[in-house]
Amino acid sequence: MNADSVDDARFLPQPGAFRDVPRMALAPVPLFLLQPILQRIVAGVVRCHPELFIRLGEGVGKRFLIDATNLPFVMLLRLDPDRPLLRAYRRGQLPAHDGRIAGSLLTLLDLVDGNTDSDALFFTRKLVVEGDTGAVVALRNAMDDTEGRLADDVVSGFGPLTWPAAQVLAVLREIRRRCQ
Amino acid sequence: MHRPELVCPAGTPAGLHAAVDAGADAVYCGFQGPTNARNFPGLNFSPREMEQAVTYAHDRGTKVLAAINSFPPAGQMAAWKRAVDDAVRFGMDAVIVADIGVAAYTARMHPDQRLHLSVQAGASSPEAINFYCREFGVRRVVLPRILTVAEIKGIHAQIPCEIEAFIFGNIGMMAEGRCSLSAYATGQSTNMDGVCSPASHVHYLQDEGGNLKSLLGEFTIDCFTCDESAGYPTICKGRYDTEIRTGYYAFEEPVSLNLTPLLPELMRAGVTALKIEGRQRSRAYVAAVVAAFRKAVDACMENRVPDMAGLIALTEGHRETQGAFGGRKWR
Structure with missing residues (x-):
């Protein structure tokens, strides 16, 4: 699925205005509705990219707080092949974590897709890293070695939800492309 | 003017694929562990990954160079010997070493293996370089980033081996291979x-x-x-x-090193290979920088001025320097 598959790009929110769209759109959504989707995403990572855990090394089992700064919630990621976890938490109830990775939703998607250099994002202050830097660096390198296939591979395992999930991904990528 | 070899970094197999696909003439990479100077979490190649990487690169006409360029602590030579043996077994095109013992082992056990002298050896005089060439058959020296282009030209006239020079990436004010600042702060030796x-x-x-x-x-x-x-x-x-x-x-x-304006001078000074730093950087960095310098080198060969404006986004602090190459003297 690529950006061309978005049916009509005219109706996409413009990049500048997009910044607050995820926060506003998802604020009313109860987190319990998101949890099964998030768990499905992390299970897909385990299924599609088992090699990621070898490269992750001592980062396996570490708890990463994924903070897309324009979402109304944060996500706790634990990449453990036996007990993977991706769970949303309200911003006022941050869970215990080993490392925090923060940036806009599009910045983090860019990293997952391998389209941008995380060091450059760090230099320009678009990416914030805190906590266990060693685990975060291992995660960055492990994800980078998936050659940008991670998101598509995970979405392709969504069963009946594959098409709508792929549409959401395509819309986000189109907005990101316009931002560049 | 001789067309120089573009030598590019790869920290992962994905990075190597990106470098090869973007037009690298050669890619340098290291095995997992302390045998190379970019021993970061999640980085570098297992022996199996290295073997596959060599196949991928060779199938596309690209060389792969093994960075085995750290210094073995006393009594811990086995990992460095194993890395050299693996590199030779996988058909890697050169082994890049810094330590005299590793150089001697490679020359003695694998006399046909092409040997490069790492920047970590800190060999910056014709006398030092000639020693490595004479004793170990070194075929190329990677020069420390403390020399002017004029000095490189002078060295070229006095040594029997090829010269590789850094043209882009991280640069620090240090004596290459001798810096202990990080070790002082962390207890781990660079x-x-x-x-x-x-x-x-x-x-x-x-x-x-x-x-x-x-x-x-x-x-x-x-x-x-x-x-x-x-x-x-x-x-x-x-x-x-x-x-x-x-x-x-x-x-x-x-600040990052960027010698784009000096490429023609470096090529005229006798530099055989142009090296891009950044094995610790992402696949996206490798793809962007290698593609840019592929075009730049090709442009220089045709006496055109390359457009490298896009690279500033990848530099540290969004600033670039020609460092000592441009005549800078550090404080």
């Missing part, structure tokens, strides 16, 4: 453990106003205001309060 500013000892703290503090071990390296570009958490790029000045980059600012 030169023997293969890692400067190990990630396990780096911490970032950002306050609610967006001001960022970077620490290495117990030492604060820098404090960036919310609107300042950041740099790597290396001591040589830190900002300090000194007797002379406060908030002072006492060694070097966060």
Whole structure:
């Protein structure tokens, strides 16, 4: 699925205005509705990219707080092949974590897709890293070695939800492309 | 003018694929562990990955060079010997070494293996380089980043081997292969453990106003205001309060090397290979920088001026320098 598959790009929110769209759109959504989707995403990572855990090394089992700064919630990621976890938490109830990775939703998607250099994002202050830097660096390198296939591979395992999930991904990528 | 070899970094198999696909003539990479000077978590190649990487590159006409360029601690030579043996077994096109013992082992056990002298050896005089050529059959020297183009030209006339010079990437104010600043702060040696500013000892703290503090071990390296570009958490790029000045980059600012304007001069000075730094960087960095320098080298060969404006986005602190190559003298 690529950006061309978005049916009509005219109706996409413009990049500048997009910044607050995820926060506003998802604020009313109860987190319990998101949890099964998030768990499905992390299970897909385990299924599609088992090699990621070898490269992750001592980062396996570490708890990463994924903070897309324009979402109304944060996500706790634990990449453990036996007990993977991706769970949303309200911003006022941050869970215990080993490392925090923060940036806009599009910045983090860019990293997952391998389209941008995380060091450059760090230099320009678009990416914030805190906590266990060693685990975060291992995660960055492990994800980078998936050659940008991670998101598509995970979405392709969504069963009946594959098409709508792929549409959401395509819309986000189109907005990101316009931002560049 | 001789067409130089473009030597590009890869920290992972994905990085190697990106470098090859972007037009690298050669890619340099290391095995996992302390045998190379980029021993970061999640980085480098297992023996199996290296073998596959060599096949991928050779199938596309690209050379692969093994960076085995750290210094074995006393009594721990086995890992370095194994890395050399694996590199030879996989058909890697050259082994890049810094340690005299590793050089001697390679020359003795694998006399047909092409041997390059790493920048980590810090060989910056014709006398030193000639020693390595004479004793170990070194075929190429990677020059320390402390020489002017005129000095490189002078060395070229006095040595029997090829010259490789850095043209882009991280640059620090140091004696290559001898720097102990990071070891002082962390207890891990850049030169023997293969890692400067190990990630396990780096911490970032950002306050609610967006001001960022970077620490290495117990030492604060820098404090960036919310609107300042950041740099790597290396001591040589830190900002300090000194007797002379406060908030002072006492060694070097966060900045990257970029020798694009000097490429024709370097090529005329006798540089055989142009090296891009950055095995610790992402696949996206490798793809962008290699593609840009592929075009730049090709443009220079046709006496055209290359357009490299896009590279500034990838530089540390969003600043670039020609360093000593352009005649700069450090404080």
